[in-house]
Amino acid sequence: MDKVNLVRLNMVKIKMPERQNISSNTIWEEKVGYSRAVRIGNTVEVAGTVALDGGKVIAPGDPFMQMCFIIEKIEQALKLAGASLNDVIRTRMYITDIGYAEAIGRAHLKYFGSIQPASTMIQISGLVDPNLVVEVEATAMISS
Numbered sequence: 001m002d003k004v005n006l007v008r009l010n011m012v013k014i015k016m017p018e019r020q021n022i023s024s025n026t027i028w029e030e031k032v033g034y035s036r037a038v039r040i041g042n043t044v045e046v047a048g049t050v051a052l053d054g055g056k057v058i059a060p061g062d063p064f065m066q067m068c069f070i071i072e073k074i075e076q077a078l079k080l081a082g083a084s085l086n087d088v089i090r091t092r093m094y095i096t097d098i099g100y101a102e103a104i105g106r107a108h109l110k111y112f113g114s115i116q117p118a119s120t121m122i123q124i125s126g127l128v129d130p131n132l133v134v135e136v137e138a139t140a141m142i143s144s
Contacts, residue, residue: 017041060131063100067107087140
C-alpha cells in the first residue's frame with residue numbers, strides 16, 4: 001500500500017461544534033461582513049467594540065465613560081452567546097492616546113477587578129471617528 005492510501009485509511013471525520021454568530025445589527029456588520037461576537041463550542045470571541053450607539057459617539061473624548069459603555073456592550077453580546085463577563089479570559093484595548101491609560105484602566109478595573117482576565121493595552125494612531133478614544137476585543141471561555 002502506498003503512503004497516500006495509508007494516510008487516507010487513518011483519516012477520521014471530526015464533527016465541529018456548531019457556530020453561533022451574534023449580531024448587534026449595526027450598519028458596519030453588513031458593510032464589512034463581521035459579527036459582534038462568534039461562539040464555537042465554549043469559546044466566544046467578541047469583535048472590536050467602540051462607544052457607538054446607532055452611529056452616535058457616546059461620551060466623545062471621555063475615555064472612562066467610553067470604556068464603561070464598551071464593556072456593557074460587550075456584556076450584552078456575551079449574554080446573547082450564553083456567557084457573561086465572568087467568563088472573559090482576555091481583553092485587548094486599543095487606545096488613541098497613552099495618556100488615557102489610567103482612566104481606561106479604572107473602567108476595566110470596575111468591571112473586571114475580581115475576574116482579572118489577561119489584558120493588553122496598545123496605543124494606535126486612530127479609530128473610525130476622531131471622538132472615539134478606545135476599542136476593545138474580548139475572549140470568553142464558558143465553563144461547563
